[in-house]
Amino acid sequence: MLEQGLLFTLILSFLIAVLISPIFIPFLRRLKFGQSIRDEGPESHQKKSGTPTMGGIMILFAIVVSTFIMVGQFHSVDVEIWLLLFVTVGFGLLGFLDDFIKVSKKRNLGLTSKQKFLGQVFISVIVYVVLLQTGLSTAISIPGTSYSLELGWMYLPLIVIILVGASNAVNLTDGLDGLVAGTSAIAFGAFAIIAYSVSMYTVSLFSVAVVGAVLGFLVYNAHPAKVFMGDTGSLALGGAIAMIAILTKMELMLIVIGGVFVIETLSVIIQVASFKSTGKRVFKMSPLHHHYELSGWSEWRVVVTFWLVGLLFATIGVYIEVWM
Template identity: 50%
Template sequence: MSERLVMAAGLALLITLVLSPFLIPVLRILKFGQNVRDDGPKRHLKKAGTPTMGGIIFLVGIIASALLTAEQPTSLEMVTLVGVTLGFGLIGFVDDFIKVVMHRSLGLRAYQKLIGQFGLAFILIWVSVHWLGRGTDIAIPFTSIHLELSWFYYIFTAFLIVLMTNAVNLTDGLDGLAAGSSMIAGAAYVVIALMAAIHGVAVLAHETDMAVFAAAVVGGTLGFLRFNRYPARIFMGDTGSLALGGALASLAILTKSELVFTLIGGLFAVEALSVIIQVFSFQTTGKRIFRMSPLHHHFELGGWSEWKVVIVFWMAALICAVVGIIGYLPTLG
């Protein structure tokens, strides 16, 4: 089993490392460059024009690697993982295309993105519950308690999927931040998927292909970091960040670790929460809690270097991942 995990991560890493040097110049020629907010940190202005939509690169690596190394690549479980990941990536791609290629700064409207995201979330939930036998119970982290939510499971989980997927997107604001944090979360899901398969609580309990898929996420994001770390030569765009959010959310559903996902992705959740708090405070009191949201910009404007913010946030993501794994263990009982 360990050999397949290494192969999945290694192949995704190799594909990403090979494709990147070819695609980056192409994106430059096509002028698929990043737009930078005028109201953001001034040092970000020099990033304008850096190729974006680079998520396509590691998406190819992750999907190809997972399908080539999986024990049952055509199983409904693997098709679900791949399909949902590509679906969220497609929403991000359309959004990026409108903003970068058609030069419409807002991209897809919020309601359009939400319709697509909730649609994919309900498809993932419906397939998991009705075709894969996932059930409608929720495991409470750090306990052996499982709450039966019945029909409310669809609503609760759909909102959780959309929230956490967009939280990954919000984290993608500094060089390497989202890629590195997603790599750490993916590594945590390698461990969780293996434990779920061993204890027979996962949808894919008869094999360990979910761990293979998570390993491919680790390899793909690691390869992308070679070109995305500070100073970045390419950005993942919404294409990549939404796809990564969809991949992690799918793993959470199929391993029955929805609430644990909020721990493993604690950094993502805090980034999203900082935006919600900022907007709510400004609209109700006219005052801002943070210098700028998401939270990573608050520390930048406080004088931290971009690389320092990323390193500290990676460390926070690692702590969240460890806490999430520890919290998942009792739920297996």
């Protein structure tokens, strides 16, 4: 019965995203909610200027509606679902504010880094308080082993690091048509399998709802993109996958399953550190996907390659947690 619920959730979420997009995309265009392309980005991206952004609203709508319908049908709406939706929508609202400022001011900068960080930390602290009330363990599991490490009060900064780090990592990865939609679908699919294997059925249903939503969005976001998810979508997806990792006690496994996001973030850190310390750049441009673009790869080749790498990381994560 639950297997049917997972399939129905996937289909419903996908259909919602696919069907509302032809209505929502022209609406964004009429509002002139077009993407501003940063001047220092690849020159080939300038032609994307004006493409409707804030498409993450469609993803969030599909996730929320399908989750409530299907969880209510096949399970019960519990605190785990409320936490997942709180983080997803909360980070999505932060991204929405960021996107709205960008499009209304016609610039590539929205919220300041400090404003965005404070908002992310605020949401993370609320999550920690709620988790304490539910009795969630403050220990972290060592992937592939039966060992765990008790953190006690140190679990709070870990939660902040995971939620803030994951949301920003996914945000950094969102630079090419379909890149984040594809890699996140793979990562959430892996967590859906892991959550199901440990009998966390509502988390698994939510994960599948995200997969359906981003795949439906990908129909319009694949190259050449008709719409971008913006920070509304990328921050929400990053927060959601981090919250799933926390609830399933797979905090460290997030590094593996979200390997593409980790590599993209590290490329930025390495680039900045190298330039500030030596005045030289390691990559032609960061995040890493731009390096390959400037090396002569087509946008589609970069995206598909990153999808395959993401699939490899996801397979490794599922193998370690489910089959080892």
